[in-house]
Amino acid sequence: MKPVVRLGLLAASVFSVSAMASQITFVSWGGNYQDAQERTAAKPFMSKAGVQVRSDSYNGGIAQIRSQVQTNNVSWDVVDMQLADITRACDEGLLEKINPASLVPAPNGTPAKNDYVANGVSECMAGNIAWSSLITYNKDKFKGSEPAKVADFFDLKKYPGKRGLRKSPEGALEWALLADGVAPADVYKVLGTPAGVDRAFRKLNTIKSSIVWWETGSQPAQLLADGEVTMSSAYNGRIYAAMMQDKKPFAFIWDGQVKYIEGYAIVKGTKNLQAAQDFVKFATEPAVLAKLAPLTANGPIRSSAVAMVDPKVLPYLPTAPVNQKGAVDSDVAFWADHADDLNQKFAVWLGQK
Template sequence: MSSSLKAIALVAMGMVAVPAMATDLVFASWGGSYQDAQDTTAVRPFSAKSGDQIKIDTYNGGIAQIRSQVETHNVTWDVVDMQLADATRACDEGLLEPINAASLPASSKGAAAKSDFLPGGLSDCMVGNVSWSTMITYNKSAFKGKEPTKIGDFFDLKKFPGKRGLRKSPEGALEWALLADGVPAGDVYKVLSTPAGVDRAFKKLDTIKSSIVWWEAGAQPPQLLADGEVTMTSAYPNRIYTAVMQDKKPFGFLWDGEVKNIEGYAIVKGTKNLKAAQDFVNFATSTDALAKLSSATALGPMRQSSIPEVDPKVGPYLPTAPQNQKDAVDVNVAFWADHSDDLNQKFAVWLGQK
């Protein structure tokens, strides 16, 4: 028998190990420096370890793209970085694979994943990676000697003059309006669930409406501040952290009333690479991987065990740092799932009114 025929025969009898075929995964995320950090801390290390190749795509939020892939049986994404609210909606529609928390890696000290993840970090179809927030930032040069310290200062145009930047969305704006009007952080959604509470929030926004510069992309707030178009603006703190640390901008952080959210990894229903996708999610949400991601992005890790491993220089700027979330508002996913359509409509009408 020839050597080649002998090899075929041995393989057929299971006497020779055959290398596993590498898998091509597609990972969709938000682009920019955030996805670059994911590439460095998770994508490339996982590929080197597993041999699987990961292709990158850009996701724009919502669930329309995922729904289209699942309903047409043309699933081109395997893992998607999603906000908790969107992942919850997609899960309810059967568009995502269920998550088995028991299969996730234990913490670096051996604690089960279920006890290591922060509240909200594990849901039916998503494994949390970072906690991010929207907060208020300001140009220190505009308020020399008297910088803002509380969310009410954002609405005080006499004491802190200048234009205000706000994301063009009711989410965040309505919460801050109520906080500035004296509603405790823990009661914001209770008040906002009533018609009177909604009216109260919009009435407070009316007081600064003529001074608002609306933004839609995360890169805009630091640019608005740098150009002097606004003196204060809502922003994603990791963007401001980069502007301060890398570009040496004179921006200050106002953490009072930060609106916190959760981000995480979800697997699209019907993926042909389910095992590899699960392996990637497990790898990317380990203690070490999340600590490295937070160190690179200034976003809070969703594992308790990751927090002590974050670069100490970054720690004070994390949304989850104890001193930063003293009066934080945790986004109520159920509230926005129930009320987003109505409040978005009301917000659009309000925008059009003089």
């Protein structure tokens, strides 16, 4: 099934205005993800609107945006950003406001703001996708009894083998509490207490000697393929690519997936504001987001977009209804308040025998 972009009156009205700007600069994360964005959003927008979309890439954060705004030398127009960075940049006044009412409604007329998942749209962001950090495993290592829960990651007796884990408290602490019986809705409430932090580290201690630490997103697939670990935390898109492109015998454990929201933001002071707004409207149309999903395994965060995705792709998406049970939405405010303290505690714990 190939979703059809419903342009309708949008093409007749919005694009005639945006044609006054000859070029905008769209900034994202590079690699296959940005290639997919160019294919599904940037190139179709250029064709319909007559506006050139120049692509650039970055490694996240808000330092470059802050520098451009503060020096009144804005060269970026639209940036794909993680929710945590958008929240900080918006608080600092580095982004233009985005009116949810200006975004294209769902095909059935539902306003965009009601079509988004929680936190999917804000005063400075029009959300596009959610990706997840989750547990994955090599099916060849567990024939007959495959793991299905976060608790299985911590069960070395029933599911033997080394465990891959990102060298960071984020994700590891949430999974430790989930495996210890904390409900997904209560994870951050518990982790916000000294007793909860101690509880999480005690659970991590039960597998500490079996952990192989990784730091870059490409490592988990390689660790699994080489047999260095039987299970690993990973980014869902990386494992999806290994499964689809390299035919690796990997599988996901959606229970306990930690979901992260991303979206499009417009840099404050852009000289191409109208064209930037038009691009954001087009790029967040449900049909456009649906086309992005099978290319990246990132889940659309508009309900109507999820409904347009090929059913064969849905099982691989973080936002598919079937994958929501047991999921945890990464709490941006929590990590903003506690990251420094928990990073320090994590570093001390790593050094302990």
